[in-house]
Amino acid sequence: MAQRVNRRTSLTVGAFFEKHHEALSMTLLSDRRGFERTISEPAPNRPGLALAGFFSYFAKKRIQVLGNSEVSYLKKLTPQMRSERFGRMCERDIPALVISRGGVLSEDLLKIAEQHAIPVFSTRLVTMNFLNAATLALENEFAPTTTLHGCMVDMKGIGVLIMGKSGSGKSETAIGMLERGAALVADDLVRVRWAGNELTASAPDLSRGYLEVRGIGIVNVANLFGLTSIRPEKRLDLVVNLTPHADLNEVDRLGLEAKKFEVLGQKVPMVEVPVAPGRDTARMVAIAALDQQLRRLGYNMADEFNQRLMEHMASQG
Template identity: 35%
Template sequence: MVEPVTVKELVKANPTLKVIEGENFLDQRVISVSDISRPGLELTGYFDFYPKERIQLLGRTEISYSKNLNHEARQKVFKRMATPETPCFVIARDLSVPQELIEACNQAKIPVLQSKLATTRLSSLLTDYLDEKLAPRKSMHGVLVEIYGMGVMIIGNSGVGKSETALDLIKRGHRLIADDRVDVFQKDEKTVVGEAPKILKHLMEIRGIGIIDVMNLFGAGSVRDQSEIQLIIKLENWNPDSNYERLGLNENKKELVGVSVPQITIPVKVGRNIAIIIEVAAMNFRAKRMGYDASKKFKENLAELISDNSKEEK
């Protein structure tokens, strides 16, 4: 279930927006879709497909056209646009707001906002914000840390040592995003983002100690609010019968909210420093993405060795 965004939250998150009218209505109006409407046809009187549930954004074109209408026509069209479902009106470029629009919005209890940004830029900014806030979220069991600027999600059975490993990584200079529960959502077709639930933000649970505040203990540089999830590390107790990856030739993937994310399985065993192994795994993953693959280098060396031996035998 996706929680709608109030107009008050929209204004608070976007400092470029200022309230012209309807300060008392900000909490009452909610936004449930990320699409933005540019009501050009509506100004001409065509309302057959009016997207009344969207933010109504008026730029230079819309305001200029409305000025060519007479007073009665502006009253009529703005009154029809100000529906009970309309969250707010936004005027771009600091353009003057038609008095008829203010009157219609006051009557319908709809906030009127204004921004100095150009219309296209403002539309993109609001859409990006709403896409993120209104994206369906899935809560997952795991720990999300940022290692060398890359989001790494650590998963595994309860008690395998995820939080303790993350704590070791934080001590090594990396950053915590979420511990125990990670809220993940799809930012676009290729990007999945993770963040902590509000109640767990910057907090960790360490068995034997309890809840600790990472930012308070390690400083503001040890935490981050959210991060793209680029790699998944699965921790599992060492099983001698399991066939673990030895060369790194195969890349497994796990799907998170519709996005495939590379996954590496690391066996946990007494004497293995899991934090350092994860750190190296993250560096090796980045090296692969930059074009250097140690496993391919090994295959090339092996092929060269076989070729040299064949020549010697001849």
């Protein structure tokens, strides 16, 4: 099935500040002019070379972060040289300036930034902590995403995406897993993004914590199973495809055949679980999740059985 991939190409300074200012301990030092400026690269930049007069390869599309080194350097320059270097940097339409360690800009530099309508912020974080946190935040904002139809649960640390045709029992299976201690991440629409070298699944804000069960309707999972039965997001470790019992002969019985499900260019382990009346599908999916947990630890039960079988056949020969 073709997956529609969404890729953000830019983010306004205003949107970044509104969403992340608390986590990044940011406060606004200037007015709000320039909030419509766009950040086009998902990483901040320290403009030390630019302030020294070297603008070749200057990363002007990034948020510029002034740490102790940059601030101390500017203080050692003559007022004329300081204004000239800082002005040349601002002329390149940088998105915004952030001063770390609760620092502030001198009045002359703040006026230059305001003349170019460049927002200036201060953060209480030390420079490296801000750089790391801001990079993670920007990577999440710019990460490629897609939406899958299924039900995502966290089963004892393993993120399981339950997929299948309409009416195959995805939500009912999720309910059975919640009764076994799992936590719901998303139902029906599952948002998956690729960031930080891993796939992470979450739910749209409107439907988070709710699950649709045929014949009953929409249920509030937290009300039924408690707050610990909800996870805002989870790494995607395993895809379980619920298949009709009529396709039983097409399902791998020994688990030796490693199947994969591709999402956002990444291949995720996948197993197929046949669905039939009276069959405890939730238990089968829970076992598949525990098996995947063992595989992540380097233990493969199917390979172990196959090795024992080969040794038995060799001894009989």
